[in-house]
Amino acid sequence: MARVALFVPCYIDQVYPQVAIATIELLQKLGLDVVYPTNQTCCGQPIGNAGYECELNDVAHRFIDQFEEFDAVISPSGSCVHFVKAQYSFINQSDSVKHVRNHIYELCDYLTNILNIKNFNTRFPHRVGIHYSCHSLRGLDSGKPSEIIGEDYSNIQSLLETVQDLTLVHPERKDECCGFGGTFSVDESAVSVKMGQDRCGDFENLDAEYITSTDMSCLMHLDGILKQANSKTQVIHVAEILNQTVTS
Amino acid sequence: MHHPVAAEKFIQDTPRVNWHNKAVWYVREKRDKAAQDIPEWEQLRDYASAIKTDTISKLDKYLIEFEQRAIENGIKIHWAKDADTHNKIVHGILDTHQSRLVVKSKSMLTEECGLNPYLEAKGIEVVDTDLGERVIQFAKEDPSHIVMPAIHKKKEEIGELFYEHLETEKGNDDPNYLTEAARHHLRKKFLKADAAITGVNFAIAETGGFVVVTNEGNADMGVNLTPLHIASMGIEKIIPKAEHLGVFLRLLARSATGQPITTYTSHFHKPREGAQLHVVIVDNGRSRQLGQEDFRRSLHCIRCGACMNTCPVYRRSGGHSYGYSVPGPIGSILSPNMDPEKHASLPFASTLCGSCSAVCPVKIDVDKQLYKWRQVITEKGFAPNKKTLTIRLGKFAFSHPLTFRIFGSLSRKAGRIFPKKLLNTFFTKWTTGRDLPDLPKKSFRDWYLKNGIDSHD
Numbered sequence: 144m145a146r147v148a149l150f151v152p153c154y155i156d157q158v159y160p161q162v163a164i165a166t167i168e169l170l171q172k173l174g175l176d177v178v179y180p181t182n183q184t185c186c187g188q189p190i191g192n193a194g195y196e197c198e199l200n201d202v203a204h205r206f207i208d209q210f211e212e213f214d215a216v217i218s219p220s221g222s223c224v225h226f227v228k229a230q231y232s233f234i235n236q237s238d239s240v241k242h243v244r245n246h247i248y249e250l251c252d253y254l255t256n257i258l259n260i261k262n263f264n265t266r267f268p269h270r271v272g273i274h275y276s277c278h279s280l281r282g283l284d285s286g287k288p289s290e291i292i293g294e295d296y297s298n299i300q301s302l303l304e305t306v307q308d309l310t311l312v313h314p315e316r317k318d319e320c321c322g323f324g325g326t327f328s329v330d331e332s333a334v335s336v337k338m339g340q341d342r343c344g345d346f347e348n349l350d351a352e353y354i355t356s357t358d359m360s361c362l363m364h365l366d367g368i369l370k371q372a373n374s375k376t377q378v379i380h381v382a383e384i385l386n387q388t389v390t391s
Numbered sequence: 392m393h394h395p396v397a398a399e400k401f402i403q404d405t406p407r408v409n410w411h412n413k414a415v416w417y418v419r420e421k422r423d424k425a426a427q428d429i430p431e432w433e434q435l436r437d438y439a440s441a442i443k444t445d446t447i448s449k450l451d452k453y454l455i456e457f458e459q460r461a462i463e464n465g466i467k468i469h470w471a472k473d474a475d476t477h478n479k480i481v482h483g484i485l486d487t488h489q490s491r492l493v494v495k496s497k498s499m500l501t502e503e504c505g506l507n508p509y510l511e512a513k514g515i516e517v518v519d520t521d522l523g524e525r526v527i528q529f530a531k532e533d534p535s536h537i538v539m540p541a542i543h544k545k546k547e548e549i550g551e552l553f554y555e556h557l558e559t560e561k562g563n564d565d566p567n568y569l570t571e572a573a574r575h576h577l578r579k580k581f582l583k584a585d586a587a588i589t590g591v592n593f594a595i596a597e598t599g600g601f602v603v604v605t606n607e608g609n610a611d612m613g614v615n616l617t618p619l620h621i622a623s624m625g626i627e628k629i630i631p632k633a634e635h636l637g638v639f640l641r642l643l644a645r646s647a648t649g650q651p652i653t654t655y656t657s658h659f660h661k662p663r664e665g666a667q668l669h670v671v672i673v674d675n676g677r678s679r680q681l682g683q684e685d686f687r688r689s690l691h692c693i694r695c696g697a698c699m700n701t702c703p704v705y706r707r708s709g710g711h712s713y714g715y716s717v718p719g720p721i722g723s724i725l726s727p728n729m730d731p732e733k734h735a736s737l738p739f740a741s742t743l744c745g746s747c748s749a750v751c752p753v754k755i756d757v758d759k760q761l762y763k764w765r766q767v768i769t770e771k772g773f774a775p776n777k778k779t780l781t782i783r784l785g786k787f788a789f790s791h792p793l794t795f796r797i798f799g800s801l802s803r804k805a806g807r808i809f810p811k812k813l814l815n816t817f818f819t820k821w822t823t824g825r826d827l828p829d830l831p832k833k834s835f836r837d838w839y840l841k842n843g844i845d846s847h848d
């Protein structure tokens with residue numbers, strides 16, 4: 144059986160442990176042998192995006208060391224996965240590096256493309272809007288971005304469509320960025336907050352009870368905005384929805 | 392002014408930002424509809440990108456071919472290594488013809504070179520004949536968009552400007568009325584002008600001719616009514632063959648405004664009888680860009696503006712916040728090549744959402760280049776955020792600062808202590824508009840170790 148590792152980005156480990164717990168429980172329910180390498184830290188994305196890739200050598204090597212022995216690395220964060228896949232070209236491309244970069248997956252992509260899951264026996268009786276993580280969507284091809292002309296598909300949407308009693312709501316601007324952008328959220332805080340407010344509005348106007356995503360970082364930013372505005376809309380990571388148990 | 396500062400100013404006027412966001416997004420939607428009508432859209436983008444890749448890999452050859460053919464056609468060719476040389480050449484030609492009034496159709500290159508102020512200082516009147524450009528010329532502003540230069544102006548403001556400059560009725564902002572007034576005003580200028588300047592959208596190596604597209608026909612009015620036509624082009628405007636035009640024209644109009652074809656697509660191959668036709672071919676940093684593998688593909692750009700319309704940051708910060716003749720995502724990867732220190736904040740004015748790259752008709756990897764420019768700018772020591780905590784905070788930005796406990800726990804891993812003052816700056820920047828997340832008692836790692844799952848150390 145495939146041995147898979149769980150990669151939990153630093154902020155999820157510290158701030159949103161329930162997301163990582165949902166992810167590991169979900170994978171275990173599906174019969175996977177999941178290991179969480181406990182010496183992992185961060186993939187280095189915030190530093191790289193801030194322009195300091197040159198300081199990331201150790202971080203990247205450490206990351207690879209933690210994960211090279213596994214058949215696959217799964218993470219509940221599309222943007223961190225994208226960073227490893229797309230940007231880890233600054234370190235020497237050894238076989239281990241190549242292996243990890245080729246076998247790291249965002250959770251929904253793994254469920255859809257590798258495990259080929261067509262149905263989730265779960266129930267979530269709520270109005271839910273999908274906020275597309277730009278890095279999942281445009282970086283990992285986990286769906287068709289609105290700019291591209293062609294047949295529509297979306298891994299996260301296909302999975303959520305199988306959840307009982309879940310009503311999906313669809314904002315007009317299907318995949319507008321939330322404005323988080325890592326260090327952008329503080330370097331360009333005015334634009335970042337405005338983008339986030341607009342994005343929250345897209346879902347609030349549709350009476351969404353929840354905004355869900357493959358990326359907790361987008362949701363952290365949106366959550367901060369929703370809370371400050373005392374909104375009724377909440378955020379929930381897709382792993383938490385998929386990991387709901389059916390109660391009849 | 393750095394982008395975040397200018398953007399914050401723009402954002403203060405919420406109704407205006409919302410209006411701007413909507414107006415620009417509307418053009419993106421029109422583009423989507425037009426592109427969806429073409430089943431082979433993605434294939435066209437592939438072709439366009441492949442043609443451009445080939446072209447810029449043999450740019451010298453194609454430029455020389457173009458020059459030879461153009462000269463055979465009777466066109467006079469000039470080469471300008473930079474903006475200043477360009478302006479001198481243009482002025483020199485105008486001077487020889489004793490031209491005093493020049494009508495100019497839209498050309499982002501002349502904006503880049505600062506041609507208008509240069510000529511005006513020499514006593515030559517330059518009239519921008521594109522309606523949007525004329526509006527901002529009246530307002531003494533820079534264009535805020537490369538296709539819709541006055542997109543930031545509301546119609547009431549245009550009514551006011553026309554009242555001042557064209558003596559239209561005060562308070563009348565009916566677009567048809569204002570357009571009609573502009574038309575009359577421009578006709579007079581066209582009739583009086585003694586030279587016309589245009590840009591170049593595509594210069595065809597094989598024929599030595601070039602194509603200019605406009606929606607208002609103003610380029611044609613100018614060049615057909617005056618005895619002197621000067622066309623300025625960047626070295627990247629070359630395409631190898633006339634048959635390639637089919638690919639680019641289909642992509643350009645749809646990407647720019649959602650039209651199936653631009654209203655006027657004018658082909659120029661030789662001077663009119665009794666008139667002169669000059670083409671000024673300008674480098675101005677382009678060959679330096681060409682020499683950098685990571686940034687070379689920015690020269691594919693056909694200036695359609697789609698990356699601006701789609702950019703969530705541009706729509707909310709306005710074109711002027713970029714402080715460069717080409718704003719938005721493409722401007723943010725072109726400007727650092729001109730002056731990495733002055734434009735240091737631009738590659739950071741993006742969430743790296745990648746919408747620009749996905750919309751770009753010639754498939755420029757804009758977001759990847761933004762990321763790469765960030766590395767270059769940091770290396771050169773120009774990083775706009777170097778004084779803030781963001782970097783030092785770096786990889787733990789959103790878990791570290793939250794509580795002393797977490798701070799402590801992660802610092803162990805990081806082996807690094809962040810100064811408290813920096814953390815405070817971070818807090819304020821985050822909490823203006825956003826709450827901090829509630830903190831859990833335990834980290835996931837704590838949970839994992841405790842819940843008896845085989846640990847892997």
Ligand code: SF4
Pocket residue numbers: 646691692693694695696697698699721747750751752753754755757
């Ligand atoms: S970068 Fe692409 S989308 Fe942007 S203006 Fe140039 S061609 Fe158009």
